[in-house]
Amino acid sequence: MKNLFFTLFLFTSLVALAQKPCEIDTNVTDSLGTYKLTKQHMIFERSFAGNSTNIFFALSSNNGVLGLETQQLSSSFDFVKAVCFDKNSKIYLQLNNGKIITLLYVGNDTCGSLIRNDANKNTRVISGLFVFSKDNYEDLKISPVTFMRVKFAGETIDYPFKTEFVSEMDKKKYEPENYFINYLKCIED
Incomplete structure (x- = not known):
């Protein structure tokens, strides 16, 4: 019986420690409603031959509407091609299931x-x-x-x-891969 309680205690402790x-x-409540935003997390990084791309996510809740704030930084010593968002832009997330x-x-x-920047490196944000x-x-x-596809204005890029x-x-x-599993709970009301 002691082994059963010990095993149950150990399992419960591991589950509690595993959660992020x-x-x-940001957490604001005023006369207009509520707004909550998680801290930014990097979800993609690619660096090759002096060129780099970093993508950050932050989850938001604006009066119960859940959103994903994205930021992409592309850096190079050469010119950095512009990618644009327009009314037809979308993010597709392919899940493991x-x-x-x-x-x-x-x-x-x-x-x-x-x-x-000071080192003559171009960065597009x-x-x-x-x-x-x-x-x-x-x-x-x-x-x-497992996979993200971003439909920009004029092109689609896979990550x-x-x-x-x-x-x-x-x-x-x-x-x-586990970003949403770990952090969606933070903004749900």
Whole structure:
């Protein structure tokens, strides 16, 4: 009987320790409603021959409407080609269970900004907000994301997700496949 209680205690402790803590960046309630935003997490990093691409996600809830705030940084010593979001832009997330979740862009047309740093490196930054439909995100709570396709204005780019990686940028460990499993609970009301 002692072994059963010990095993149950050990299992409960492991489950509690395995859950990621919620890191909320913004949490506002006022006369207009409520807005909650998680801290940004890197979900994609590619670096090759002096060119790099980093994609960050942050989950938001604006009066109960769940959204995904994305930011893409593309850097190079050469010119960085612009990618743009328009009214037809979408993010497609392919899950490990075979389902595909579609998120719709809800902002103004933008091609981001081009910035030149002190080392003469060009960096293009583009940010956008994509929203979930009311019921299309439930599978994200239980199934890892294996692949992302972004439909920009004029082109579509695919991004495979890794189970985990240590970023060259900040030397932190990220788990993109389980991002939604770990953090969707943080913004649900």
